[in-house]
Amino acid sequence: MRLVEGKKGQTYTVKAINAEESLERRLRMLGLTDGSFISILGKKRCGSMVVKIRGTRFALGSAVSSAIEVGGETECRKL
Amino acid sequence: MQETVNVAFIGNPNCGKTTLFNAYTGAKLKVANWPGVTVEKKEGIMKYHDAKYKLCDLPGIYSLTSYTMEETVSRNYILSDDVDIIVDVVDASALERNLFLALGLIELGKPVVIALNMMDIIEERGMEIDLHRLPEMLGVPVIPVSARKRTGLSTLMHAVAHHVTEKSDKPVHHHSEGSHVHKHHDELAMVYSDDIEDKIDALSTLLQEKYKNLGNYRWYAIKTLEGDKDILENYPVDIKFDDKNYEDEIINQKYEFIEEIISETLVNKDEKARKTDKADKALTHPVWGIPIFLVIMAAVFFLTFTVGDFIKGYFEKGLDILSGALPPALEKMGAGPMLVSLIVDGILAGVGGILTFLPNIFILFLALAFLEDSGYMSRIAYVMDNVMGKIGLSGRAFIPMILGFGCSVPAVMASRALEDRRDRIKTILVTPFMSCSARLPIYIMFSEMFFEKYAMLVAYSMYIIGVIAAILIALIMSKIDKKRAEHSLLIELPEYKMPNIHTVFIYVWEKVKDYLTKAGTTIFIASIILWFLLNFGFGGLTDNMGDSFAGVLGKNLVPILKPAGLGFWQIAVALIAGVAAKEVVVSSTGVLFGVANAASAAGRAAIFASFQGIGFGAVNAMSLMLFCLLYIPCVATIATIRREAGRKWAWASALLHLSTAWLVSTLFYTIASLL
Incomplete structure (x- = not known):
């Protein structure tokens, strides 16, 4: 599933990033490597969300959250 | 001649590089709690143990690959030969992400010292970092510091002094050995x-x-x-x-x-950073986020008008006394009537009038400083992302627009954080529509003069109209270039913190100083020039201002401004002068009507009477405020736009703003005259 379909308060594992090269590279450098965790802290109907990646909060636009392929939903753990 | 050691401060955005730089060099560069405050390379000199160090503060980057203009600045500088040693400022409270850049920097092969910043926050959270093991694993010195509390600074410089020549310690190896041997x-x-x-x-x-x-x-x-x-x-x-x-x-x-x-x-990774999550529940709420933002902004301006006006009252009294006492005193000293007129009607009317608005400016920047240092700024980008997307911009573009409430110059520069050039240009073009602090005196003076009870409401409406104009123009531009919204917002949300008194003080003081400097230079000179242009004409010294140079110039523009209800030569002159700095519209009104204490009740009454004398009423005043809100941003802003986007866009900006101003005020005046 895509991160944009995720639920608030859940943590997912990153499976892939399907974005243009520059965005993908950017996300990777921020620590969004395959197998890393991403937690959804807040979400708007339009698909933009507040997430936590490796201990840091980021705001993502809907295009970004749609590009991240995730799996393995778990309760929000302390990252 | 001793050699200067070039030290580059680099690190992730918002990790405290500038705070550290300020602490070392005594500079007062702007610091705030959102990523992307620093957009330019800044240098400073310091001495340490008889050696000279040139410190260089750089925009924050997440990696050595560059996407935005500011990131390119940092990368190019780091890669150049000008750097002798790199100080990698690492935010200890976000160690994991910060270490990614650190590893990249170490790979560069230049001497690196890590300044482990925000150690105080780590302690507050009950976390600990093994300061013995960390440098062992990285193979470079790691010095714990707190830039904010100014601890560990001399230890850090000590390490810099040593490692600039010496090769770092070998890392203590922990890697599982590979199958065969590789180089080094x-x-x-x-x-x-x-x-x-x-x-x-x-x-x-x-x-x-x-x-x-x-x-x-x-x-x-x-x-x-x-x-x-x-x-x-x-x-x-x-x-x-x-x-x-x-x-x-x-x-x-x-x-x-x-x-x-x-x-x-x-x-003890178990962090206690739950406060930010709690605050974010409300402040970034999907439904309440925008209303809360609007209330916060309304509060900022409410404070600016009420508290600011309260203090302003005392300034006005002082100016009243001065303008009453100054002429006799000057005459006593033997000054001729011409000089007295220049000082009282020219300089005091212009500069003094502007100074009375200082309290409002002070309160506005105090409020903005709190907003910027609390950590709320980047949340605004998230909250507004959807709205901004509808006008073809990223939520990130809203940050320069908010900064525009303070001053358009840094706001235009802040647009560097936007990756897409077209987004940047659009943002640069619409940012000056946000009412900057220089327009505040205009609103206050004219709304108090013509709308009494409703003064604050009228001034508020100017701010809102400015925002609407910005949004509409952006919308039109995105229709023209047919660019679909990308919703590619990506911005770090820092932890909320209590604004730091020192940081807020620097921020506000720098702005107040700017304002005073402007009063002492641009406005001072503009007032003197205006006084001359008003008192001399083609026939030499003239008693009738209408025949003066300024009068003749203004009269030529009357036909153009007439449809907007601004067909008065005095207004035309004030508007032209206002391009130097928008406060000049206010100061020149004082000079034009020869009222030294333009801001005080008595002075206002005198100006009001003069306005009524030429048939300038409330509708004209509203039209004038609209025109001032929208027309050519000041010379400084145009120069900044030219530097950031090129000459073509500077002209485009001047033209866009001028035509928008004329159209809107003409439309308003036409409709208002019909009613």
Whole structure:
């Protein structure tokens, strides 16, 4: 599933990033490597969300959250 | 002649580089709690133990690959030969992410010292970092500091002084040994898998044969393997590996190493950072986020008008006394009537009138400083992302627009954080529509004069109309270039914190100083020039201002301004003068009507009477305020736009603003006259 379909308060594992090269590279450098965790802290109907990646909060636009392929939903753990 | 050591401060955005730089150099560069405050390289000199150090503060970056203008500035500088030693400022409270850049910097091969900043926050949270193991694993010195509390600063400089010449300690190795030996592995902290290392070795050999004196071949090899555009273009090599994405692989392995470091050095990771989550529940709420933002902004301006006006009352009284006492005193000293007129009707009327608005400006910037240092700023980008998307811009573009409430010049520069050039241009063009602090005196003076009870409401409406104008123009522009919204917002949300008194003080003081300087220079000179242009004409000294140079010039513009209800030569003159700085519209009104205490009740009454004398009423005043809100931003802003976007866009901006101002005020005046 895509991160944009995720639920608030859940943590997912990153499976892939399907974005243009520059965005993908950017996300990777921020620590969004395959197998890393991403937690959804807040979400708007339009698909933009507040997430936590490796201990840091980021705001993502809907295009970004749609590009991240995730799996393995778990309760929000302390990252 | 002793040599100067060039020290570059680099690190992730919002990790405290500028705070550290200020602490060392005594500079008062702006600091705030959102990523992207610093957009320019800034240098400062300091002495330490008889040696001279040139410190360089750079915009924050997440990696050595650049996307935005500010990131390019940092990368190019770091890669240049001008840097003797790198101080990597690492935010200890976000160690995991910060170490990614650190590993990249260490790979560069230049001396690196890590300044582990925000140690006070780590302690507050009950976390601990193993300061013995961390430098061991990285192979570079790690010095704990708190830039905010100014601790550890001399230890850090000590380490810099030592490591600029000495090679760093060898990292204590922990990597599982590979199947075979590679080059220089014992000197490196970050060692990749055998597969990658083999390719790095092969590439560095090739590079070494083809390019002499490149220096650190390993770094060039890694960048080649990553597919870095700049390196591939400048140093191409003939070698083809399979199509595997090595860049991802390299990033992955770096993060794997970082995870190892974290697990070995970070004790008690259980952070107590729940306060930010709680605050975000309300402030970034999907429904309430926008209303809360609007209430906060309304509160900012409410304070500016009420508290500011309260203090302003005392300033006005002082100016009243001065303008009453000054002429007799000057005459006593033997000044001729001409000089008295220049000082009282020219300088005091212009500069003094402007100074009375200082309290409002002070309160406005105090409120903005709180907003910026609390951590709310980047939340605004998230809250407004959807709305901004509808007008074809990223939520990130809203940050320059908010800064525009303070001053358009830094606001235009803040647009550098936007990746897309078209987004940047659009943002630069609409940002001046946000009412900057220089327009505040205009609103206050005219709304109090003509709308009494409703003064605050009228002034508020100017702010809202400015925002609406910005949004509409952006919408029209995105229709023209047919660009669909991309919703590609990506911005870090820092932890909320209580605004730091020192930071807020610097911020507000710098702005107040700017305002005073402007009053003493631009406005002072503009007032003197205006006085001359008003008192001299083609026939020499004139008693009738209408025949003066300014009068003749203004009269020529009357037909153009007439449809907007501004067909008065005095107004035309004030508007032209206002291009120098928008406060000049207010100061020149004082000069034009020869009222020294333009801001006080008595002065206002005198100006009001003069206005009524020429048939300038409330509708005209409203039209004038609209025109001032929208027309050509000041000279300083135009110059900034020229620097940031080029001459063409500076002209475009002037034209866009002028025509918008004329259209809107004409439309308003026409409708209002019909009613």
